Amino acid sequence: MKEIDARGLACPAPVLQTKAFLQEENLGSVKVIVDNAASQQNVQRFLESQGFQTALEQNGTDYLVIGTCDAEQQTQIQLPQEREAEDKKIMVMCATDRIGFGDEELGLKLMISFIKTLKEMGPELWRLVFVNNGVKLTIDGSEALGDLKDFENDGLKILVCGTCLTHFGLLEAKKVGETTNMLDIVTAMQLADKVINI
């Protein structure tokens, strides 16, 4: 493994030295040694922005960052971007996994179709929040999971109520979205131009 010794250098020099090194040769793995925690974190973040996976070690006064990456991955990795702020921000909050009352099967079918059709809102769809029974749409085996993952890959922020997941014992089963709390949800409501409740 190639070693870069950037001890005795202040920010941003260790990052620059690492960058120069990567530009010269296509490395699959690299070890960078610095002498302070701030430089260590900066180098870690630089390597991660270049598609490396990183591990940190500390050895006395030496701080190490070990980066590894498959050569093919090293070309710029596309990270999902937060959607541009459009004129309008719409927040959709689902407190149920069924639409309407009566026939359960029909209710579920409508819900799956609703999630799928939300795409038509385009970039105005800004937050998708799941609370109470709604969190069941985000777990393993949910028919809406595919569409929700597409939304997330597209950069939409999906918030899933942590209290609800815990209540149903589904914390581990959640497969999409960020676990969130009531303060986040209330804040999102405050910032949104329109809140739609299902």
Place this chain on the structure above:
Amino acid sequence: MVFPTDENVIVGLDRADDAGVYKISDDLALIQTVDFFTPIVDDPYWFGQIAAANALSDVYAMGGTPKTAMNLVAFPVKQMDLSVLRQIIQGGLDKLTEAEVVLIGGHSIEDKELKYGLSVTGIVHPSRVLTKKNLWPGDRLILTKPLGTGIVNTAIKAGMASVDLTDKVTHLMASLNRDAARIMSRFDVHACTDVTGFGLIGHIAEMVCGSNMSVRIFSEQVPVISEALEFASMGLIPAGAYKNREFRESMVGFSKTVERSLQDVLVDPQTSGGLLITVDRVQADALVKALQDAGISDTAEIGDVLKDPEEKIWVV
């Protein structure tokens, strides 16, 4: 250490505010402050301007009007051409003139490292002094300049910032907080400080400590130099930002939806940053509008004050 005081000291060392305030008579108090640093931009003329704007800012943040200034210079006479010093002082002088402040003296020494700054004296009515410590429940927080100068300066050092961006940030750091201060004096402002080395979070923390209040920051509303987010995600972050974060870690809660690079910008040390103002909620919109209308276009309402003895900063 014990610092002797007298009954005319309105703001002294025990308060650790932006400047000291001393009452001369029932309707006049002096504001005194001093600040100097090593160059933060390559161009000596602009460095002079930024140093002056930065030193003046402390007087504006106390609600006062700066009147006189004195230069502080440390200069490596043997290594550097005197024309560099002349340009720095010219930059400072031009900024003082813009602020209608007169330079009435100064002192210089020989030093290995170049340093420049100013001591500034201003005036204020004793009952109109604005300190950091006066938060009320429901107050709104307003910030007048975008954040990210520390990160962008690191990127400039790394040779990774464009000429346009370098220019933009230089102008931003050199711009006076005078107009913002004048405008806020027409409103029911409760507290004020300027955002500098401790970063936004650090300066809010100073407001929060001992206030029996917590502050909520709406991270998406905070004005930010957009390129700073990109540089932060590449690790071009000054060591001071890590120190600021660590120092206030116990009182700050970041919501999971706040991206790491935005968190870095919120603790990024600023040079000659904007005013951080708390104002009665009823007047918040009008104050933001007045500031924007005056051309301070990055101004935004960034948070609010909650009655909460925990004294936390919630970033949502």
